[in-house]
Amino acid sequence: MNHNSIRIIDNLAEITSYHDRHVLEKSLLKTLNEIFPSQDIRLFRVREHRGSHELSLLAFCVNSVIVSSQENPRLITEPSELSEAIFRAINNADVELISNDEGKWNVIYPAFDAHGAIFAVLLISTDLVPSNGDQRLIYGLLRVYSNYLVLIEKTQKDKLTGLYNRETLDDEITKVLVRQAPHFNEEMSSPNDSRRRTFAVKYWLGVIDIDNFKTINDNFGHLYGDEVIILVARLMTSGVIRDDDLVYRYGGEEFVVVLKAPNEEDAMRTFERIREMVATHDFPQIKQVTISIGFVEVSSQPSPADVIGEADEALYYAKGNGRNQVHSYSRLLSEGKVKQVSQVVHGDIELF
Numbered sequence: 001m002n003h004n005s006i007r008i009i010d011n012l013a014e015i016t017s018y019h020d021r022h023v024l025e026k027s028l029l030k031t032l033n034e035i036f037p038s039q040d041i042r043l044f045r046v047r048e049h050r051g052s053h054e055l056s057l058l059a060f061c062v063n064s065v066i067v068s069s070q071e072n073p074r075l076i077t078e079p080s081e082l083s084e085a086i087f088r089a090i091n092n093a094d095v096e097l098i099s100n101d102e103g104k105w106n107v108i109y110p111a112f113d114a115h116g117a118i119f120a121v122l123l124i125s126t127d128l129v130p131s132n133g134d135q136r137l138i139y140g141l142l143r144v145y146s147n148y149l150v151l152i153e154k155t156q157k158d159k160l161t162g163l164y165n166r167e168t169l170d171d172e173i174t175k176v177l178v179r180q181a182p183h184f185n186e187e188m189s190s191p192n193d194s195r196r197r198t199f200a201v202k203y204w205l206g207v208i209d210i211d212n213f214k215t216i217n218d219n220f221g222h223l224y225g226d227e228v229i230i231l232v233a234r235l236m237t238s239g240v241i242r243d244d245d246l247v248y249r250y251g252g253e254e255f256v257v258v259l260k261a262p263n264e265e266d267a268m269r270t271f272e273r274i275r276e277m278v279a280t281h282d283f284p285q286i287k288q289v290t291i292s293i294g295f296v297e298v299s300s301q302p303s304p305a306d307v308i309g310e311a312d313e314a315l316y317y318a319k320g321n322g323r324n325q326v327h328s329y330s331r332l333l334s335e336g337k338v339k340q341v342s343q344v345v346h347g348d349i350e351l352f
């Protein structure tokens with residue numbers, strides 16, 4: 001076995017040692033950069049949106065520095081020779097090769113999922129056109145990436161609804177808490193840094209519970225109850241929230257939504273839209289199903305359990321006050337209508 005093959009095996013082992021898609025994507029680019037040292041490698045997500053393809057940047061590697069744009073996959077909208085070539089690669093489902101002004105080559109590889117659909121595109125800028133052997137290696141690595149992504153998604157998704165599961169939620173809240181911590185913002189940006197605006201974004205977590213679900217089960221049966229859970233999940237993901245907002249199945253008939261909004265009023269409006277969308281939907285047989293929502297900003301709570309606990313407190317308030325309503329934990333707290341969920345006692349967190 002030659003040195004190159006050993007390096008490829010090592011890299012494959014590394015790629016498949018992560019269970020986080022963002023780390024997986026960075027690891028893929030690191031591997032490609034090692035095998036084909038080039039100045040620019042970019043990985044785009046491809047999504048079908050209203051009959052056309054939409055591109056967003058997932059990760060890139062410039063001069064061996066690898067960056068994942070997980071917080072804000074930037075949508076690529078500007079028409080240019082390069083994006084036209086990317087769309088050609090997608091439409092032809094084949095590798096596309098174009099030269100640029102500096103005499104470099106841009107090689108574009110579509111990545112296929114298990115059903116043969118293109119879900120990502122890899123762009124490599126290089127001085128030399130990759131050989132046939134190199135091309136096969138790149139396609140092989142993209143297949144490993146695609147297969148492994150399916151496995152990661154399976155462990156993160158709920159079987160009934162296809163939404164993210166409860167285990168994945170804890171990781172997401174932890175990530176947001178770290179990102180929102182003051183020291184993280186200070187380290188990541190100076191006062192004049194334009195990135196500051198990106199980090200100033202606020203995250204809101206809502207716990208959503210179907211009202212009187214036991215009665216639905218009792219009157220229509222458990223299987224029908226499952227159908228209602230699936231329909232409510234679909235309603236939440238179909239246009240009510242933005243593409244980068246996240247929906248989780250938290251328990252039986254309980255969901256969690258993590259969304260971005262600049263302030264509480266905007267967050268309230270989005271959660272209200274979700275409530276209204278469900279309340280006005282015509283459910284087969286039962287006609288109307290309603291949901292109650294409690295939400296809170298994910299900011300400086302000591303742990304994910306505290307964030308959920310605060311949103312839960314607002315949810316219980318909604319349940320106790322007639323259901324089919326949305327409440328903000330901080331507003332209820334300032335009005336003295338709910339109790340503080342957690343407080344620090346001798347350095348320990350005490351949950352009530």
Ligand SMILES: Nc1nc2c(ncn2[C@@H]2O[C@H](COP(=O)(O)OP(=O)(O)OP(=O)(O)O)[C@@H](O)[C@H]2O)c(=O)[nH]1
Nearest residue numbers: 209210211212213214215217222225226252253319
């Ligand atoms: N069909 C179905 N039912 C479930 C599932 N998970 C939990 N449940 C049922 O959901 C019901 C939840 O009932 P409760 O927690 O008493 O609350 P509720 O009837 O929704 O009333 P409120 O929440 O107070 O509005 C229980 O009867 C559970 O058995 C599931 O996956 N499928």
